[in-house]
Every structure is written in C-alpha cells, then in structure tokens.
Amino acid sequence: MNFAVLIPILIVYMGIMSWLAYYGYKKTVTESDYLVGGRNIHPAIMALSYGATFISTSAIVGFGGVSAAHGFSLLWLAFLNIVLGIFVAFAIFGTKIRKLSLDLNATTFPTLLGKRYDSKFITVFSGAMIFILMPAYTSIVLIGGGRFLQESLSMNFNLALILLAAIIGIYVVTGGIKAVMYTDAFGAVVMLIGMAIFLFVTYQAVGGIMEGHNGLTAMKDLVPQALVDQGHQGWTSMPEFGSPLWWTIVSTIIMGVGIGVLAQPQLAMRCMTVKDDRALYRSVLVGGVFIFFMTGAAFVIGPLSNLYFYEKTGEIALTAAKGNVDLIIPIFINQIMPEWFIYLFTLTLLSATISTISSLIHVQATAFGQDILKTLGVKSLFGSKLNPSRIGVLIGVIAAVILAYLLPAGIIAQATAFWFGICAAGFMPALIGALYWKRATKTAATASMIVGFTVSIIGFLFIHLKESAAIGLSQAWFGKAALFPYPWTHIDPLFYALPLSSAVFIIVSLLDKRTTVTKNKEKEPLIPAVPE
Amino acid sequence: MLMLGMEDGLIAFVWVATVVSALGCVVFGGFMWNRGGDDSK
Numbered sequence: 320m321n322f323a324v325l326i327p328i329l330i331v332y333m334g335i336m337s338w339l340a341y342y343g344y345k346k347t348v349t350e351s352d353y354l355v356g357g358r359n360i361h362p363a364i365m366a367l368s369y370g371a372t373f374i375s376t377s378a379i380v381g382f383g384g385v386s387a388a389h390g391f392s393l394l395w396l397a398f399l400n401i402v403l404g405i406f407v408a409f410a411i412f413g414t415k416i417r418k419l420s421l422d423l424n425a426t427t428f429p430t431l432l433g434k435r436y437d438s439k440f441i442t443v444f445s446g447a448m449i450f451i452l453m454p455a456y457t458s459i460v461l462i463g464g465g466r467f468l469q470e471s472l473s474m475n476f477n478l479a480l481i482l483l484a485a486i487i488g489i490y491v492v493t494g495g496i497k498a499v500m501y502t503d504a505f506g507a508v509v510m511l512i513g514m515a516i517f518l519f520v521t522y523q524a525v526g527g528i529m530e531g532h533n534g535l536t537a538m539k540d541l542v543p544q545a546l547v548d549q550g551h552q553g554w555t556s557m558p559e560f561g562s563p564l565w566w567t568i569v570s571t572i573i574m575g576v577g578i579g580v581l582a583q584p585q586l587a588m589r590c591m592t593v594k595d596d597r598a599l600y601r602s603v604l605v606g607g608v609f610i611f612f613m614t615g616a617a618f619v620i621g622p623l624s625n626l627y628f629y630e631k632t633g634e635i636a637l638t639a640a641k642g643n644v645d646l647i648i649p650i651f652i653n654q655i656m657p658e659w660f661i662y663l664f665t666l667t668l669l670s671a672t673i674s675t676i677s678s679l680i681h682v683q684a685t686a687f688g689q690d691i692l693k694t695l696g697v698k699s700l701f702g703s704k705l706n707p708s709r710i711g712v713l714i715g716v717i718a719a720v721i722l723a724y725l726l727p728a729g730i731i732a733q734a735t736a737f738w739f740g741i742c743a744a745g746f747m748p749a750l751i752g753a754l755y756w757k758r759a760t761k762t763a764a765t766a767s768m769i770v771g772f773t774v775s776i777i778g779f780l781f782i783h784l785k786e787s788a789a790i791g792l793s794q795a796w797f798g799k800a801a802l803f804p805y806p807w808t809h810i811d812p813l814f815y816a817l818p819l820s821s822a823v824f825i826i827v828s829l830l831d832k833r834t835t836v837t838k839n840k841e842k843e844p845l846i847p848a849v850p851e
Numbered sequence: 852m853l854m855l856g857m858e859d860g861l862i863a864f865v866w867v868a869t870v871v872s873a874l875g876c877v878v879f880g881g882f883m884w885n886r887g888g889d890d891s892k
Contacts, residue, residue, distance in 0.1 A: 391857065394865045401872040410879065414887070532856025539858065556859035596887030600880060607876020615869050 321658070325472070328662050329669075332509075333486075336502050336673070340490035343498030353495030353708070354426035354685060355591045360500055362598035366409075366605035368503035369589045371510060371674035373404065373580065374613040376463040377735060379514070379671060382614070384644035385572070386621030387636040387651075388546065390554035392568050393621070397614040399577030405606040408581055413590035413599045415754040420591040428584035428682070429690040431591075432746070435753040436761040439694050441768065446690025448745060448772055449584055450683055454715065456738035457679040458722035464672030465723065470649070471665050480723055487677045488716040491684065492709045496592065499677045506670025511612055513667035516660065517652070518616035524655055525626045534626045541625075541635050554622045566809035571736045575811045579739025582746040585682040617648075624651040680715045687711030736811065737779055737786065744771035744816035748824035756828070763827035771820030778812025 347353050360368075386393040416431065425431035429449065433442025461483060468479035490498045525531035532555060539553035550562020558564040580586060593599055624636045624647060631654070632639060640646040652664055688708030692700070700710050726734070748767045752759030779786040780793065781802045787793045788800040801808045854863035 391862045391866065394862070394869050398865050398869045398872055401869065401876060405876055406872070406879065410883075529856045533853065534856075536853060536856055536858045553858055555857040555862050557861050597883070597885065600883035600887055602880075603876045603883070604880020607873045607880070611869065611873035615873065619866075 322472075325662055325665065328666070332666050332669070335505060337490075339501040339505055340494050340498040343490070343494035343501045346497050347493075347495045351426060352497060353706075354689065355420075355588070356496050356500060358421065358592060359594050360497075360592040360598075362593060362601035363605050364500055364504040365589055365593050365598065366602035367507035367511075367609060368500040368674070368678070369408075369586055369602070370606055370609035370613065371503040371507035371670065372585055372589070372678035373400075373583075373610070373675075374510065374671055375460045375675035375735075376467055376668045376671045377460065378614060379617050379668065380467075380648045381463070381645055381735075382572075383617035383621045384640070384647040386618040387624050387647040388621075388644050389551065389558070389564065389568060390556065390622045391618065392557050393572060393618040394615070395569075395573045396577050397611070397618050399573065400580065400610050400614045401607055403577060404580040404586075405610055406603055408586065409590065409599045409603045409606060412581060412587070412750075412754065413602075414596045416587055416590040417593065417596070417599065419754060426591065427685045427689050428588050428746075429686060430694075432749055432753060432764065433690075433694070436749070436759075436764045438761045438765060441749070441761070441764055442690050442694045444765075444768060445584075445746070446686040446694070448741075448768075449686040450691065450711075450715075452741060453679060453683050453686075453738065454718040454722055455726065455734055457676060457683065457715065457719040458726055459734040460672060460675045460679065461719050462723050462726070464669070464676065467668050467672065471668075480720060483672065483676070484716045484720050487673060487680060488712055491677050491680050492712045496681055499674075499681050500589075500592065502677065503674040506674045507609060509663070509670045510667045511609055513660075513663045514612045514616045517620060517656070517664070518612065520656060520660075521620045521623050521627070525623050525630075531623050531626060534630075535622060538625060538629060538635070541629065543635075543637065554625060561806070563805070563809045566806055566811075570809070570811035570814050571740075575736045575740045575743070575813045578747075578817075579736075579743040579813065582742045582750055583739065584686075584742070584746070585678045587750070588682065620651070621647065624648075627651065627655060676719070680712055680719070683715035683718075684708045684711030687714060740811055740813040740816070741772060741775040741779075743813055744775045744820050746771070747817065748821045752824055752828065758828050759824070760828050760831040762831045763824045766827050767820045767824035770823045771816055774816040774819050775812045778816060782807055783810070783812055784808035 349357065351357050382393065419435060420426070420431050423431065423434040425434050429442045429445030432445055433439060461480060464483050465476050465480040468474045468483070469476045490502065522528055522531055525534060536553065536555045542551050542553060546564070550559035550564035552559055558568055590599060593602070628634055628636050628639045636647045636651070637644065640650055652661060656664070685708050688706060688711045692707045697707065700707055745768050748771070749764040752764060780790055781787050784801045793802060794800050854860055855866055857863040857866065
C-alpha cells in the first residue's frame with residue numbers, strides 16, 4: 320500500500336468525519352438532541368446509522384472469513400438480518416417503540432422499559448447490564464479496529480487503540496447521538512460503495528453466479544478433514560444436522576446474532592430518533608439494501624473466495640490464509656481488487672469500526688448517566704458541571720481500552736454472539752411484552768430479565784464450551800471445561816435462556832394480578848394498564 | 852439436480868430469499884413512502 324496516497328485520503332476522510340461531528344455538536348442544544356436527536360432525524364440517516372452500527376469490522380472481515388470456512392450456510396444470518404433486523408425492527412417493532420417512547424417521554428432503551436413497567440429497578444438494572452456487559456463487545460470492536468490500523472498503516476497497536484478511542488470519545492462527548500448518526504451515515508455510504516463493488520467483482524472473477532456456485536459445489540472433496548469431522552458437507556450445503564458445526568452455525572451464529580438484533584439497545588433506540596412512522600417505513604428501503612450489501616455480500620464473497628484461490632493457487636481460502644479465518648478477506652482483496660479499491664476498503668473498515676464503537680459508547684454513556692445515575696437521583700458527579708452521560712462516555716472509552724488489553728485473542732465472534740445472546744434472553748420478552756401485551760406486569764418483566772441474564776451468563780461460564788474453556792471458571796471450580804456433555808457444549812445459551820425468560824415472563828404475568836401503571840399522567844398510555 | 856449451482860436446496864432457497872427479502876424491503880419502503888405521517892402519532 321502506498322502511504323503517500325493513503326495518508327491524504329485518510330486526512331480528507333477524517334476531515335469530513337470531523338466536520339459532520341462538529342455539525343452534530345452545533346445542532347445539539349437540548350438533552351433530547353443529545354439522547355434521541357430531537358426525534359427528528361432523517362430516515363435515510365437513521366437507516367444508514369442503524370446499519371453502520373450493526374455492521375462492525377468483525378461482521379465483514381471476521382464473519383466473512385468464517386463463511387469462507389463454513390460456506391453459504393451463513394446466508395441464513397444475512398436473511399434474518401434483513402427480515403428481522405430491518406423489516407421487523409423498523410416496520411413492526413420500531414413503530415411501536417417510537418410511539419411508546421414518545422408517549423412515555425423515554426429517551427433510552429432502559430428508560431423505555433422502566434417507564435412502561437413503572438419500575439426504577441428495571442431502568443437501573445437494564446442500564447447496569449448495558450454498562451457492565453457492553454464494554455466487552457465495545458472492546459472487541461475496538462481491538463478489531465486497532466488490529467486493522469496496525470496491519471493497514473503499520474501503526475503501533477497501542478497508538479492505534481488510543482487514537483481510535485480518543486477520536487470517538489471526543490465526538491460522542493461533544494455531539495451526542497447527532498454527531499454519532501451523521502458520521503455513521505457518511506461511513507455507511509463508504510461501506511455500501513465498497514461492499515457493492517466487492518460483490519460484483521467477486522462474482523465476475525469466478526465467472527458469474529451459476530459458474531461460481533457450480534465451481535464451488537465441485538470443490539466439495541477439498542473440505543479439510545477436520546471440518547468434515549465436525550459436520551461440514553461442502554460450501555454449498557448446510558452442515559450435517561445435529562453435528563457440532565451445525566449447532567455452532569445455527570444456534571450461535573444464525574439464531575444468536577439473527578434474533579438477538581431485535582433486543583439490541585443501541586439499535587432499538589434508533590427508532591426513537593425519527594419523527595413519525597413514515598420515516599421508519601422509508602428506513603426499511605434504505606436499511607434493506609444496506610444490510611444486503613453488508614452481510615449478504617460478505618457471506619457470498621467468503622465462500623466464493625475458495626474457488627478463486629483454488630483456481631489461482633490450488634489452495635482453498637483457509638489454507639491460503641494459513642488457517643487464520645480473519646485474514647481470508649484481506650488476502651482475497653489484495654489478490655482480486657485493484658489498488659484503488661484497497662484504499663476504499665480501508666475506509667470501509669475504518670467506517671465500520673468507528674460507527675459501531677461510537678454508538679456503543681453513546682449507549683453505555685446514557686446507561687450510566689441517564690438510566691443509572693439520573694434514576695437514582697444523582698445529578699452530578701464529583702461536583703462536576705459536566706453532564707453524567709458525558710462522564711459516562713469517558714468511563715466507557717477507558718473501560719473499552721483497558722479491556723482491549725485484558726481480553727484473550729481470537730474472541731471477536733464469541734464476544735459478539737455473547738452480547739447479542741444475552742440481550743435477546745434478558746431484554747426480548749420484556750420488550751415484546753411492553754409493546755404488545757396489556758397484561759405484562761412489572762414483576763414479570765423484572766423476573767424475566769433476571770432469569771434471562773442469569774441463565775445466559777451461567778451458560779457462557781459453565782456450559783458453552785468455547786466461552787467456558789476460555790474463561791476457565793468451570794475448570795477451576797468443577798475440574799472440567801464444561802459441566803455437561805455434547806451437544807450442550809455447542810448449544811448457544813440463547814437456546815435455553817430465551818425460552819426460560821419468556822416462560823417466566825408469561826407465567827408471572829398471568830399469575831400477577833397487580834396493575835402496571837405508566838408514569839405518563841398527561842397522555843393516555845399507548846398500552847393501557849391492566850385493570851385489577 | 853443442482854439449484855442455482857448449490858448442492859443443498861436449503862442453501863439455494865436462502866440465497867434467493869436473501870435477495871428477495873432485500874428487494875421486498877425496497878418495494879415495502881416505496882409502497883409505504885407517504886404513509887404514516889405526523890398524524891400517525
């Protein structure tokens with residue numbers, strides 16, 4: 320890569336990002352501006368920001384590399400991302416979330432749940448879960464960005480980490496959600512152009528759609544024996560039903576991330592930032608196309624890279640990358656794309672990193688300042704005039720940097736699935752109940768959230784082998800890496816935590832005869848209280 | 852017989868479903884372009 324070309328491009332790119340962040344800062348006057356963009360964000364900006372937040376570097380490079388190893392089966396995740404992550408999230412859940420948040424004057428995800436169930440505990444507990452558990456996810460996205468800068472710019476990893484964290488911290492502190500969403504939207508356009516070109520060039524390089532698929536199907540016998548033993552049946556087939564690979568792909572990658580998207584606080588709160596349902600309907604158009612060219616393209620490009628590598632070098636992608644799935648996409652780009660595209664892709668990945676981290680930091684900060692401190696009556700910290708949410712940004716950034724040094728290597732996919740899974744189990748029943756079920760009660764929501772988070776965490780600590788072995792607590796306490804035998808070792812905790820938290824939510828709601836009262840006294844609540 | 856060059860029908864289905872779902876979002880967004888304005892609050 321020619322630094323004489325790359326560095327001016329990066330300077331222009333950062334100049335545009337800085338100007339957008341400054342524009343967001345100038346437009347941020349009220350607390351509502353800082354938290355929900357004054358509820359008047361343009362639908363295209365909302366959809367692009369949502370998409371850019373959703374898609375991090377790990378989704379493109381990490382999951383793209385995983386699809387190169389495991390094949391087209393990951394397209395189920397792209398399909399769920401579009402149907403659940405865009406259509407259901409905007410047109411079905413989103414319209415309800417927007418109305419309920421407006422009705423209850425809620426400006427954060429935990430506040431929405433807390434006000435709906437008239438429970439300070441729910442607000443504080445949700446905020447605490449976000450503030451305590453989200454930094455692990457933020458940190459791995461930061462690690463991904465730092466590693467990417469290290470490789471592409473030959474920058475010192477420590478410097479890259481701190482530089483990224485400082486840039487993001489400054490514009491989240493000053494410009495709030497508007498700065499985040501404006502810069503996200505610009506980054507998303509760069510990402511969209513980069514991935515669309517990448518998809519078309521890949522299909523062209525393998526001879527077209529049919530030729531590419533047929534060629535890949537014919538390579539079935541080249542699947543490494545270790546993957547065959549795990550249940551791999553070729554890149555154009557699903558893994559063998561019930562095999563370890565099937566459980567990993569279906570329960571963790573497809574279902575965990577695919578369903579978990581609906582209860583992601585940093586994504587759900589985007590629906591509170593638009594003026595009306597029309598904006599959400601329009602966002603479906605932009606969001607659907609964006610996600611198709613992100614996950615859809617990545618999960619097509621990954622498997623097809625095997626065919627390209629095989630025709631050029633006689634090796635499959637995994638072998639060409641010396642067994643490191645994270646290197647498959649970067650190596651593939653270097654081989655297949657012209658030099659100018661490498662610069663564009665550098666900006667694509669930088670955008671994916673910055674947009675995701677900034678949104679996560681913003682949600683962590685509001686969890687700290689609004690959901691925890693403000694709910695508990697704390698208006699300032701250490702006598703500082705700075706808004707606690709802005710102090711939360713600083714804490715979030717520092718926590719993410721510290722964790723980046725503490726977390727073990729190679730856990731990007733697990734950490735992503737961990738965060739998506741615990742959010743689904745902990746928040747989803749209470750969220751759906753808040754939006755759609757009049758009989759849903761405070762006690763039920765509280766019990767469901769506690770059960771969801773607790774079972775998920777126990778699952779990751781003691782049952783799901785990848786995490787339990789990495790963390791080591793099960794080994795230390797019980798003398799074995801995971802408590803139960805296969806298939807429990809490969810079943811994502813979401814699979815049992817979500818049904819359990821849902822069952823608890825429904826049963827307790829039906830048994831609980833108390834009324835759920837919303838706090839809004841001026842307007843009729845969207846979902847009326849249950850009569851006694 | 853291979854569908855879309857895929858060995859597994861489920862993979863062929865999901866490849867088509869991914870494309871169709873994206874197109875469906877475009878059609879839905881276009882169809883609902885002027886619906887749900889301020890009065891829907």
